[in-house]
Amino acid sequence: MSEETFAFCLNCGTYDAPLFHGLCPACYQKSLPENKLTINKKIMICTTCGALHLPGMGWTRPLDYSEFLLELDTTARALIPTPPTAIVETEPIGEIDLSQSRPEATVRLIIKDQPIPEFPVLEESASVTFVIEKGICETCSNIKNRVHNAVLQLRADRRKVLETEEDLAVDIVKALLRQTISEAHSSYLLDIVEVRGGLDFLFSDRYLANLAAQAIVHKFGGSKKETFKLVGEDKDGTKKYKSTIVVRIPLLRTGDWIILDNEPFLIIKHDRLGVIVRKKGVGKAKRYEWNMVKESVPINSQILQIPVQIIAKLDDSFLVMDSRSYETFEISLQDMPFETEIGMNITLGEYEGKRFFYSFDLK
Numbered sequence: 354m355s356e357e358t359f360a361f362c363l364n365c366g367t368y369d370a371p372l373f374h375g376l377c378p379a380c381y382q383k384s385l386p387e388n389k390l391t392i393n394k395k396i397m398i399c400t401t402c403g404a405l406h407l408p409g410m411g412w413t414r415p416l417d418y419s420e421f422l423l424e425l426d427t428t429a430r431a432l433i434p435t436p437p438t439a440i441v442e443t444e445p446i447g448e449i450d451l452s453q454s455r456p457e458a459t460v461r462l463i464i465k466d467q468p469i470p471e472f473p474v475l476e477e478s479a480s481v482t483f484v485i486e487k488g489i490c491e492t493c494s495n496i497k498n499r500v501h502n503a504v505l506q507l508r509a510d511r512r513k514v515l516e517t518e519e520d521l522a523v524d525i526v527k528a529l530l531r532q533t534i535s536e537a538h539s540s541y542l543l544d545i546v547e548v549r550g551g552l553d554f555l556f557s558d559r560y561l562a563n564l565a566a567q568a569i570v571h572k573f574g575g576s577k578k579e580t581f582k583l584v585g586e587d588k589d590g591t592k593k594y595k596s597t598i599v600v601r602i603p604l605l606r607t608g609d610w611i612i613l614d615n616e617p618f619l620i621i622k623h624d625r626l627g628v629i630v631r632k633k634g635v636g637k638a639k640r641y642e643w644n645m646v647k648e649s650v651p652i653n654s655q656i657l658q659i660p661v662q663i664i665a666k667l668d669d670s671f672l673v674m675d676s677r678s679y680e681t682f683e684i685s686l687q688d689m690p691f692e693t694e695i696g697m698n699i700t701l702g703e704y705e706g707k708r709f710f711y712s713f714d715l716k
């Protein structure tokens with residue numbers, strides 16, 4: 354027995370017509386869901402940032418004009434049901450005058466369906482008219498009301514945060530915002546406030562504040578500590594907390610002198626891991642992690658600077674003369690940089706009776 358095929362329409366019985374899912378072109382077209390081909394839809398635009406409130410979607414991120422047109426096009430296509438085999442074209446949307454109180458925009462769609470090559474192209478047109486209402490999105494409203502649920506306090510250990518450190522921290526936070534804000538419009542940095550000892554960053558939420566705190570600690574080292582304060586309850590009884598994150602950057606920084614094993618050392622670099630120190634101009638640089646220098650305090654302001662002239666080179670020392678008191682004394686060769694030559698005017702430092710190379714410049 355050979356298989357038989359029945360080339361007639363399952364619906365009307367027509368022979369010799371091309372069939373798709375057993376239907377002739379006319380019956381196929383009748384089987385499609387009946388389209389409501391003219392639709393009016395209300396949408397809202399945020400007049401502050403350009404975000405759109407779309408049916409069933411909530412607020413988008415802020416949109417510029419071309420993104421806005423694209424969003425209308427996409428939404429119109431989603432509103433008109435079409436067979437999966439159809440190709441939908443849209444006509445360009447005309448200029449929309451957003452200065453009107455309730456502007457309208459119409460998207461015209463041409464729906465072309467040819468499920469199989471043997472079928473004629475079935476063509477329909479539809480249109481969606483958007484009535485655009487003006488309003489303010491949730492985020493812009495929160496910003497307007499200065500809502501902030503997290504504060505990042507930038508402080509330093511036992512000192513003020515320097516202006517250069519503040520500038521760097523602001524740059525770090527702004528770079529972070531550029532990466533994250535475009536995706537999550539609901540997160541924002543409300544303000545940066547100058548306070549005693551440092552800066553306060555006011556954030557929409559603790560997620561963003563913690564990201565910023567991590568980025569700052571990653572650059573500067575130091576500690577991050579978060580505390581919560583109950584500020585109220587939502588209507589459904591959910592407790593609402595405000596978060597405070599203190600980022601405390603280390604006391605020591607590049608250019609500080611510190612005492613290690615009773616010797617003065619200069620910090621030539623600091624980073625998130627710790628400090629790199631050396632005797633100024635002398636000896637190898639050594640790295641210390643932050644917890645190894647946590648007891649150290651800068652002695653910069655307690656170093657007495659002594660301008661001297663190199664008078665002579667002895668067996669294992671230089672003979673130098675204090676340029677102000679004309680007193681002469683010796684300083685060990687190994688405590689001086691190898692570039693030191695007779696006749697040079699240099700500056701020594703003195704701290705708790707110990708004299709050491711301070712700088713080649715006269716201060």
Ligand SMILES: [Zn+2]
Pocket residue numbers: 362363364365366367376377378379380381
């Ligand atoms: Zn038929």
Ligand SMILES: [Zn+2]
Pocket residue numbers: 399400401402403404489490491492493494
């Ligand atoms: Zn907005």
